[in-house]
Amino acid sequence: MMAIGVTQAPAFRPQLAAVAIFGSAMVTFGVFLSGFVIAEPAPYELFMAALIGLWALFGLKISRYTAPLLALLILFNTGGILSLTVMKELGGGPMYIAVSAFLALSSVFYAAIIEARQERLKLIFNAWVAAGVITSLLGILGYFGAIPGGEQFTLYDRAKGAFQDPNVFGPFLVAPSLYLMHGLLTDRLSRAPVRILCLLVMVLGLFLSFSRAAWALYLFCACALVFIMLMKERTGAFRLKILVLALGGAILMISALVIALQFEQVSSLFSSRTQLVQEYDGGHLGRFERHRIGFLMAMEHPLGIGPMVFSTLFPEDEHNIWLKSLTSYGWLGFICYVTLIFWTVAIGFRFLLLDRPWQPYLMIAWIVLIGHTAIGTVIDTDHWRHFYLLLGIVWGCGALEYRHRQKTVAGAALRRAKAPLTF
Numbered sequence: 001m002m003a004i005g006v007t008q009a010p011a012f013r014p015q016l017a018a019v020a021i022f023g024s025a026m027v028t029f030g031v032f033l034s035g036f037v038i039a040e041p042a043p044y045e046l047f048m049a050a051l052i053g054l055w056a057l058f059g060l061k062i063s064r065y066t067a068p069l070l071a072l073l074i075l076f077n078t079g080g081i082l083s084l085t086v087m088k089e090l091g092g093g094p095m096y097i098a099v100s101a102f103l104a105l106s107s108v109f110y111a112a113i114i115e116a117r118q119e120r121l122k123l124i125f126n127a128w129v130a131a132g133v134i135t136s137l138l139g140i141l142g143y144f145g146a147i148p149g150g151e152q153f154t155l156y157d158r159a160k161g162a163f164q165d166p167n168v169f170g171p172f173l174v175a176p177s178l179y180l181m182h183g184l185l186t187d188r189l190s191r192a193p194v195r196i197l198c199l200l201v202m203v204l205g206l207f208l209s210f211s212r213a214a215w216a217l218y219l220f221c222a223c224a225l226v227f228i229m230l231m232k233e234r235t236g237a238f239r240l241k242i243l244v245l246a247l248g249g250a251i252l253m254i255s256a257l258v259i260a261l262q263f264e265q266v267s268s269l270f271s272s273r274t275q276l277v278q279e280y281d282g283g284h285l286g287r288f289e290r291h292r293i294g295f296l297m298a299m300e301h302p303l304g305i306g307p308m309v310f311s312t313l314f315p316e317d318e319h320n321i322w323l324k325s326l327t328s329y330g331w332l333g334f335i336c337y338v339t340l341i342f343w344t345v346a347i348g349f350r351f352l353l354l355d356r357p358w359q360p361y362l363m364i365a366w367i368v369l370i371g372h373t374a375i376g377t378v379i380d381t382d383h384w385r386h387f388y389l390l391l392g393i394v395w396g397c398g399a400l401e402y403r404h405r406q407k408t409v410a411g412a413a414l415r416r417a418k419a420p421l422t423f
Helices: 010-033 043-057 067-084 093-116 120-143 166-172 174-186 189-208 212-232 236-260 264-273 287-298 321-351 359-375 385-418
Strands: none
Touching: 010 043, 010 120, 043 093, 067 093, 067 321, 067 385, 093 120, 093 385, 120 166, 120 174, 120 189, 120 359, 120 385, 166 174, 166 189, 166 212, 174 189, 174 212, 174 236, 174 359, 189 212, 189 236, 212 236, 212 359, 287 321, 321 359, 321 385, 359 385
16 A cells, blocks of 8 residues: 555556556545444544555555654653553553553554655545534434434534534644635635635534633744744735635625524533633632642652542533543653643644645645644643644654655755766
């Protein structure tokens, strides 16, 4: 499914191309399945575990450019394994760490296959858009009771699509929404109607999730996308196009949300969710107090306290990825996680404005990853499948850039060697 680094006879090249196409199709289907996680293990886990295993048998190649990602994730999960040793009762702890290990492998897998064939980036994002539109439609129709059994696509009067939690459903839709926005701003206007329709569906689904983190994430990412594109594009005409389309899109989405607010069930829940601090945030043993107590407790437990133990000591889970890494993965896991985030952000920042075929995908993934890192202070992103996909995309694009530079240097050296000597 991938080039193994050995020169193949010409007779085998069509077969290799066919296998590569089939592999890309399987990856596309796997990404599509990431939008449907009503129960665990979800079809995504089962399919991707089989795909990664099969791909490894046929030559999954981890280059030196993606090896640091693998090393950090291995150390991170080693911290999780060590945290199991301090648990009095293991319970679901081993399964939790097993899922963490699988998601880590999926991130490295995405990085490796993107490095092997950059064309897979477009397939990945198209599959993400398809999954986002369908799961959004399920959430919207379920929220308004427009389909039989629609209640399974809502939770606490909030749309959750084909997810278990509205707080995961909403953020899942941000990256494909940005991909559509980028297409609207850069591609031909003849393709705009379909993109606008898909974007409106996902924005409405995100809004009906009533996830404050998702709302803030979308607003930040949309503004960041326009800002970075204005920095990258130097022509006045193109900048004017970006500003006009961005303003028009904002007006259109606001109009759609105003229409949605005319429904009583939407407006009442919206007024409640727009309060900055809810009772479960600032109340006794609320989210913020649990954060304070949890960090102090973590300083006394170098190996952590074990996965899912925090919720047995307090009313709810950590709802903070930094605290989660300390309690479930120990000091080792926390250091690795912080290093991983800073390293990933540095890779994206370094290559963000370069004129490359993969630059739009890197830009979108990098922006959304930063946004997820920010909302991780009030929500737990540890087992979010699309978060690990974002990691893989940024590292895969970084590896593409390193390979591009390596080829450029090698090509320049070859041209110098062939150049005639002059006296």
